[in-house]
Structure formats: C-alpha cells, structure tokens
Amino acid sequence: DTGVSQNPRHKITKRGQNVTFRCDPISEHNRLYWYRQTLGQGPEFLTYFQNEAQLEKSRLLSDRFSAERPKGSFSTLEIQRTEQGDSAMYLCASSTLNTEAFFGQGTRLTVV
Amino acid sequence: KNEVEQSPQNLTAQEGEFITINCSYSVGISALHWLQQHPGGGIVSLFMLSSGKKKHGRLIATINIQEKHSSLHITASHPRDSAVYICAVRLLSGGATNKLIFGTGTLLAVQP
Numbered sequence: 001d002t003g004v005s006q007n008p009r010h011k012i013t014k015r016g017q018n019v020t021f022r023c024d025p026i027s028e029h030n031r032l033y034w035y036r037q038t039l040g041q042g043p044e045f046l047t048y049f050q051n052e053a054q055l056e057k058s059r060l061l062s063d064r065f066s067a068e069r070p071k072g073s074f075s076t077l078e079i080q081r082t083e084q085g086d087s088a089m090y091l092c093a094s095s096t097l098n099t100e101a102f103f104g105q106g107t108r109l110t111v112v
Numbered sequence: 113k114n115e116v117e118q119s120p121q122n123l124t125a126q127e128g129e130f131i132t133i134n135c136s137y138s139v140g141i142s143a144l145h146w147l148q149q150h151p152g153g154g155i156v157s158l159f160m161l162s163s164g165k166k167k168h169g170r171l172i173a174t175i176n177i178q179e180k181h182s183s184l185h186i187t188a189s190h191p192r193d194s195a196v197y198i199c200a201v202r203l204l205s206g207g208a209t210n211k212l213i214f215g216t217g218t219l220l221a222v223q224p
Contacts, residue, residue: 031210033211033212035212035214037153040216041216041217042116042198042200042214042215042216042217043155043198043200043212043214044214045211045212045213048209048211055209056209056211089153091153091155093155095210097210099160100145100157100160101145101157101212102157103147103154103155103156103157104154105152105153105154106153106154106155108153
C-alpha cells in the first residue's frame with residue numbers, strides 16, 4: 001500500500017462547472033476525512049466517513065458540496081456550480097480508531 | 113481567537129541552528145499532532161502525542177497538558193527541513209469523529 005492517493009492533483013475549472021475529486025485511503029483504514037485548505041491557512045474539516053457512513057459534515061459544506069464513500073473504500077467529493085471562493089487545496093486523510101491520520105497529496109482546485 | 117495558535121508564523125534560520133516552534137491550544141484535547149507540509153500540498157504526519165516527549169531523528173516534540181502547550185524542536189537544521197509545520201489537535205469532546213483542528217502553520221526557511 002502506497003498511502004492515501006488523491007486524484008487529480010490539480011484541477012482548473014470555469015466558474016459554474018461541476019468538479020469531482022477522488023480519494024483512495026489506506027486499505028485497512030475505516031475512517032476517512034475531507035479537509036479544505038486556503039492559502040496561508042491551516043486545513044479546515046469538511047466531512048467524515050466511518051466505513052460507508054457519512055457521520056459528520058461541517059457547516060462549510062454547503063448544499064453544492066456532496067461526498068460519498070460507497071462500499072467504505074474510496075471516496076468522492078463533488079462540487080456543483082463552482083464559485084471562485086471554492087478555489088483551495090482539498091485534502092483527504094484516513095486512519096483507524098486511535099492511529100494518526102495519513103494524508104494524501106491533495107487536489108488543488110482553481111476556479112477561473 | 114483560534115482554538116490552536118502557533119508561533120512564530122514565519123521563521124528563517126541558518127543551517128545547523130536549533131529551531132523551536134510553539135503551539136498553544138485553548139480546548140481539551142485527546143491528542144496533538146505535528147505535521148509537515150511541503151510546497152505542492154502533501155502533508156506528512158511527524159508526531160502524534162498525548163503526553164511527555166517523542167523523538168524521531170533530529171525532531172523532538174514535547175507537550176505539557178496542564179499548560180496546554182506543545183513545542184516542536186529541530187536540531188542541526190538543514191535546508192531540506194524548509195517547509196510549513198502545522199500543529200493540530202484532536203478534541204477531547206470530539207465524539208466519534210476524531211477530526212483535527214489545525215493551527216495556521218509556521219513557515220520555516222533554513223538557509224545554507
């Protein structure tokens with residue numbers, strides 16, 4: 001296992017378009033997190049999955065954002081009708097109950 | 113006021129210097145993480161600690177639970193240590209989620 005994998009690494013999209021990001025966690029990790037990081041800031045929590053169940057969503061996750069984790073393996077994060085304010089680094093992390101979180105390389109989204 | 117504060121925000125050091133980065137938090141925590149982020153976004157977990165001190169190579173992390181303070185030390189710093197160092201805490205009242213609350217990071221530049 002090579003760790004947490006995120007695709008794509010970079011995405012440039014026009015305002016109003018929909019985008020989807022994918023995260024493949026470490027295979028034995030049942031916990032999966034999405035975070036968003038804007039320039040000069042630390043990451044902020046977006047949503048959490050335990051296996052296939054989405055157990056917590058941040059208020060940052062507006063109704064244009066949706067995340068899924070079918071079968072409790074990979075996860076997708078979709079942003080509909082993108083806005084310039086959505087430009088950020090989207091980070092995925094996975095862990096088990098008491099272990100440290102392992103992060104992916106992130107997907108950098110630029111909305112033009 | 114952020115729940116997790118780091119200092120300094122920016123730090124420039126000469127190669128070989130001893131470096132200290134500080135993290136203070138205002139909430140009850142079950143664990144504290146030190147993370148390293150290089151340009152390009154990927155985050156690497158350096159330490160997870162809930163008490164005392166941990167050492168890995170030239171890196172040392174300490175935590176004082178009573179004072180709600182942690183420090184990350186780098187001995188014999190090297191230009192390859194240049195990165196953003198982020199402190200993150202896992203809330204004691206975080207329930208089942210175990211999500212992390214991040215500081216804004218310390219940008220370290222080690223000059224040869």
